[in-house]
Amino acid sequence: MASVTEAILKEKVEQAIRLLDREGIDLWMTFVRESATVHDPVLDLICGMNLTWPSALLLSRTGERTAIIGTLEVEALKTRGIYDNIVGYDTSVKEPLLDVLNRIRPNKIAINYSENNLMADGLTHGLYLLLEQHLSGTPYRDRLVSSDAVVSSLRGNKSPAEIECLQKAIRNTEEIFEAFGRSIEPGLTEKQTAAFFRAEMEKRDLEPAWDLDHCPSVTAGADSPFGHVGPQDYAVLKGQTIGVDFGVRENGYCSDLQRLWYLLADGETEAPEEVRRAFDAVRGSIETAQRLVKPGVVGHVVDAAAREYLKARGFDEYPHALGHQIGRSVHDGAALIGPRWEKYGDLTSRPLEPGNVFTLELEVRIPQGLVSLEEDVLITESGCEYLSTPQTEIWTIG
Amino acid sequence: MASVTEAILKEKVEQAIRLLDREGIDLWMTFVRESATVHDPVLDLICGMNLTWPSALLLSRTGERTAIIGTLEVEALKTRGIYDNIVGYDTSVKEPLLDVLNRIRPNKIAINYSENNLMADGLTHGLYLLLEQHLSGTPYRDRLVSSDAVVSSLRGNKSPAEIECLQKAIRNTEEIFEAFGRSIEPGLTEKQTAAFFRAEMEKRDLEPAWDLDHCPSVTAGADSPFGHVGPQDYAVLKGQTIGVDFGVRENGYCSDLQRLWYLLADGETEAPEEVRRAFDAVRGSIETAQRLVKPGVVGHVVDAAAREYLKARGFDEYPHALGHQIGRSVHDGAALIGPRWEKYGDLTSRPLEPGNVFTLELEVRIPQGLVSLEEDVLITESGCEYLSTPQTEIWTIG
Numbered sequence: 001m002a003s004v005t006e007a008i009l010k011e012k013v014e015q016a017i018r019l020l021d022r023e024g025i026d027l028w029m030t031f032v033r034e035s036a037t038v039h040d041p042v043l044d045l046i047c048g049m050n051l052t053w054p055s056a057l058l059l060s061r062t063g064e065r066t067a068i069i070g071t072l073e074v075e076a077l078k079t080r081g082i083y084d085n086i087v088g089y090d091t092s093v094k095e096p097l098l099d100v101l102n103r104i105r106p107n108k109i110a111i112n113y114s115e116n117n118l119m120a121d122g123l124t125h126g127l128y129l130l131l132e133q134h135l136s137g138t139p140y141r142d143r144l145v146s147s148d149a150v151v152s153s154l155r156g157n158k159s160p161a162e163i164e165c166l167q168k169a170i171r172n173t174e175e176i177f178e179a180f181g182r183s184i185e186p187g188l189t190e191k192q193t194a195a196f197f198r199a200e201m202e203k204r205d206l207e208p209a210w211d212l213d214h215c216p217s218v219t220a221g222a223d224s225p226f227g228h229v230g231p232q233d234y235a236v237l238k239g240q241t242i243g244v245d246f247g248v249r250e251n252g253y254c255s256d257l258q259r260l261w262y263l264l265a266d267g268e269t270e271a272p273e274e275v276r277r278a279f280d281a282v283r284g285s286i287e288t289a290q291r292l293v294k295p296g297v298v299g300h301v302v303d304a305a306a307r308e309y310l311k312a313r314g315f316d317e318y319p320h321a322l323g324h325q326i327g328r329s330v331h332d333g334a335a336l337i338g339p340r341w342e343k344y345g346d347l348t349s350r351p352l353e354p355g356n357v358f359t360l361e362l363e364v365r366i367p368q369g370l371v372s373l374e375e376d377v378l379i380t381e382s383g384c385e386y387l388s389t390p391q392t393e394i395w396t397i398g
Numbered sequence: 399m400a401s402v403t404e405a406i407l408k409e410k411v412e413q414a415i416r417l418l419d420r421e422g423i424d425l426w427m428t429f430v431r432e433s434a435t436v437h438d439p440v441l442d443l444i445c446g447m448n449l450t451w452p453s454a455l456l457l458s459r460t461g462e463r464t465a466i467i468g469t470l471e472v473e474a475l476k477t478r479g480i481y482d483n484i485v486g487y488d489t490s491v492k493e494p495l496l497d498v499l500n501r502i503r504p505n506k507i508a509i510n511y512s513e514n515n516l517m518a519d520g521l522t523h524g525l526y527l528l529l530e531q532h533l534s535g536t537p538y539r540d541r542l543v544s545s546d547a548v549v550s551s552l553r554g555n556k557s558p559a560e561i562e563c564l565q566k567a568i569r570n571t572e573e574i575f576e577a578f579g580r581s582i583e584p585g586l587t588e589k590q591t592a593a594f595f596r597a598e599m600e601k602r603d604l605e606p607a608w609d610l611d612h613c614p615s616v617t618a619g620a621d622s623p624f625g626h627v628g629p630q631d632y633a634v635l636k637g638q639t640i641g642v643d644f645g646v647r648e649n650g651y652c653s654d655l656q657r658l659w660y661l662l663a664d665g666e667t668e669a670p671e672e673v674r675r676a677f678d679a680v681r682g683s684i685e686t687a688q689r690l691v692k693p694g695v696v697g698h699v700v701d702a703a704a705r706e707y708l709k710a711r712g713f714d715e716y717p718h719a720l721g722h723q724i725g726r727s728v729h730d731g732a733a734l735i736g737p738r739w740e741k742y743g744d745l746t747s748r749p750l751e752p753g754n755v756f757t758l759e760l761e762v763r764i765p766q767g768l769v770s771l772e773e774d775v776l777i778t779e780s781g782c783e784y785l786s787t788p789q790t791e792i793w794t795i796g
Binding site: 033034036037038039040041049050052053054070071072073074075076079089090091092093094113114115116117118119120121122123124125126127128129130133146210211213214225226227228229230319320329330331341342343345 | 437514515519521624626
C-alpha cells in the first residue's frame with residue numbers, strides 16, 4: 001500500500017512540473033498550516049503527509065523541489081523522498097521563504113486558491129493574508145496567481161497507476177453490491193442495509209469513500225427522502241424499490257456507484273411497467289451521456305442531453321449535476337458534467353480531458369420509490385469507457 | 399454517542415449566541431463548501447455534518463438560527479435539530495443569502511477567517527472571493543470582520559459535558575499506557591510499539607487523536623529522531639529510554655500525553671543519575687508551568703518560566719510551544735502556551751480562560767535517548783488542575 005502511494009506521489013510531482021511549463025508558471029507554492037485540521041487536498045498528491053506549522057511546498061518550472069517546514073517534521077518528509085531540498089525552521093517561515101524566492105526570482109507564482117475549483121482552494125483566507133504580509137515590500141506579492149489550471153489537470157488526468165487503483169475500488173464496490181443483492185428481503189430497513197455495507201467494508205479492510213454517516217446512502221421504499229441523509233428506519237416492502245449510493249476508498253482512491261433493486265409483489269414475475277419505464281429513462285439518460293463524453297466536450301452540453309432525454313419521457317429533472325470526477329477524493333478534479341447553475345461556477349464549461357474519471361448519475365421518483373443509477377466512466381483519447389459494469393436491467397428480488 | 403454529540407452541539411450553539419452579544423456581533427456567518435474535503439473545524443461545533451454546496455450557517459445575536467444549504471442536504475440537517483430555519487437551494491446560494499441579510503440587516507458580520515487562530519480560519523481564499531462577489535453592491539460587503547474572538551472562546555471554554563468527554567479519553571489513554579508498560583522488553587522496536595497501541599485502540603474501538611501514521615509517535619533508544627515522524631525500526635536496549643507520544647479520540651474529543659520508560663542495564667536497580675536529572679528537569683519544568691497557569695495569564699509568560707527552569711539546569715530549550723489546547727481537535731482553541739515566535743502570531747499573548755484544557759509538554763535529549771513528558775491540565779476559576787495523572791517518577795523496566 002505504502003509503495004503504491006509513494007510511486008504515485010513521485011509520478012504526480014513530475015506531472016506537476018510538466019504542467020507548470022505548459023501553463024507558463026515559474027513557481028507553484030502550496031502554502032498550508034495544521035493541515036490535519038483544515039486539509040488542503042493537494043497535499044495528497046504532492047506531499048503525502050500533513051504539515052503543522054506554516055509550510056511552503058515549492059515546485060519550480062525548472063524542476064526544483066523545495067519544502068520549507070517546521071523542524072519537527074523534517075525527518076518525516078525526508079522519508080517520502082519527494083523533496084530534494086527540505087528546509088526546517090523553528091520560529092518563522094518568512095525568512096527561509098524569502099531566501100528561496102530571491103534565489104529563484106519567479107515572475108509568475110501560482111498559489112493554492114481558486115474561486116471555482118474547490119480542489120485547488122486549500123489556502124485559507126487568514127493564511128492568505130499572512131502570506132501577503134510576508135511578501136509585502138517584495139516584488140513577489142503582485143506575482144501571485146491561482147494554481148487552478150495546474151491542480152485541475154494534475155488531479156483530473158489520471159495516470160495508469162491511478163486508474164488501476166480506481167478500478168480496484170470499483171470492483172470491490174461491485175462485489176459488495178452483489179453480496180447485498182443476495183441478502184435483500186421484504187422489511188429490510190435502511191439502517192440494516194447500512195450495517196450490512198459497513199460490515200462488508202470492515203471485513204475487506206476498506207474505508208468509506210465519503211462520510212460514514214451517509215456512506216452508504218440508502219433509499220428504501222416509497223417514503224424515504226433522497227439526498228445526503230443518513231439511513232433511517234424506513235423499510236422496503238414488496239412492490240417497492242431500494243436504491244443504494246455507495247463507494248469505498250482503497251489505496252486512497254474512491255469509487256462511487258448507485259444500484260437499484262425492485263421487490264416483486266405477490267403474483268408478479270417482473271417489475272411493473274411503471275418501474276421499468278422509470279428505469280429505462282434513467283438508464284437511457286446515462287447511455288445518452290456516455291455516448292457524448294469525450295475529450296474537448298464541455299460538461300453542460302452532456303448534462304443538457306441527458307436532462308432532455310429524461311424530460312422527454314415525462315420525468316422531472318434531477319436537482320444536481322449529472323457527473324463529478326472521482327479520484328483521491330469522491331468529488332475530484334475540477335470540470336463537472338452539470339447544468340450552468342451559479343453554484344457550479346465555470347466548472348461545467350471546462351473541456352473534459354483524457355484520463356478524467358467521471359460518475360454519471362441521476363434518479364427519478366415514482367410511487368414505488370426512488371429509481372436511481374450511477375456509473376463510473378474513464379475518458380479515453382477518443383471517447384469514454386465504463387470502469388464499472390453498468391446495471392442494464394432492474395434487479396428483482398422474490 | 400450520537401446523543402452526547404447532539405447535546406454538545408446544542409450547548410455550543412447557545413454558547414455561541416451569548417458570545418455574539420459579548421463581542422458586539424450582530425450575525426456570525428460560517429460560509430463553507432465541500433467540507434468533507436476542506437473541512438472548517440467549526441462545523442464540528444455548530445453543525446455536526448459536512449456540507450457539499452456553498453452553504454451559509456447564520457447565527458444572530460437575537461438568537462436566530464438559519465442555514466442556507468443545498469436541497470439534497472436539508473433532510474440530514476433537519477435531523478440534527480439545531481437550525482430553526484433551513485433554506486434549501488438548487489442553483490445559487492446568493493439570492494437566499496441576500497434575502498436573510500436584508501431581513502436581519504446586520505451591522506457587524508463575523509465570518510470564518512483569522513490570520514492567527516487557525517481553528518477560526520476555515521474559509522478558503524477562493525470562497526472568500528466568491529462571497530465578496532455575492533455581496534458586491536450591498537452594504538454588507540464592508541461589514542465583514544473575523545469571527546476569531548467568538549470561535550476562540552467557543553472552542554476554548556469547555557462545558558462540563560465536554561470536560562467529561564476529555565477526561566474519558568485521557569483515562570483510556572492512561573490505561574493503554576499502563577498495558578504497554580507491562581509489555582516492554584529490550585529489543586522492542588518503534589514499529590512493534592506502534593502496533594501495540596494500534597491494536598489497543600482497535601480493541602477499545604477508539605480512533606487516534608491525530609494522523610495514524612505518527613499516532614503513537616515513538617522514540618526508542620539513543621538514535622531515533624524526535625518529532626512528527628512515523629515509527630521506524632529503532633529498538634530500545636537496556637540502559638536506554640523509550641518515550642511515547644499518544645492520544646485517542648473518543649466521542650469526538652482528543653487526549654494527548656507522553657510517557658517515558660527506562661530499561662535498567664545489567665546490575666542497575668534504578669535509572670542512572672544522568673537520566674534522573676533529565677527527568678527531574680522535564681518534570682520540574684511542567685510543575686513550574688502548572689503552578690503559573692490560571693485565568694488571565696498569557697502563555698508566553700508561562701512558557702518562559704518553564705524554559706528558564708530547564709535552561710538553568712543546563713539543558714537545551716525545546717524547539718516548540720510548551721502547550722496547546724485540546725478538545726475536538728488535538729490542537730484546539732486559540733491561545734497557546736509558547737514563546738513569542740513569529741509562527742505563533744498573537745496566540746501566545748492571549749489571556750488563558752477558565753475551561754481551557756492545555757497540554758504541558760517538553761523533552762530533552764541525553765545519551766540514553768529522549769526524555770519527554772506531556773500532561774493535560776484544565777484551567778479553573780482560580781488556577782489549574784491536572785486532568786491526567788502526572789508521571790512523577792521515571793518508570794523502570796527490568
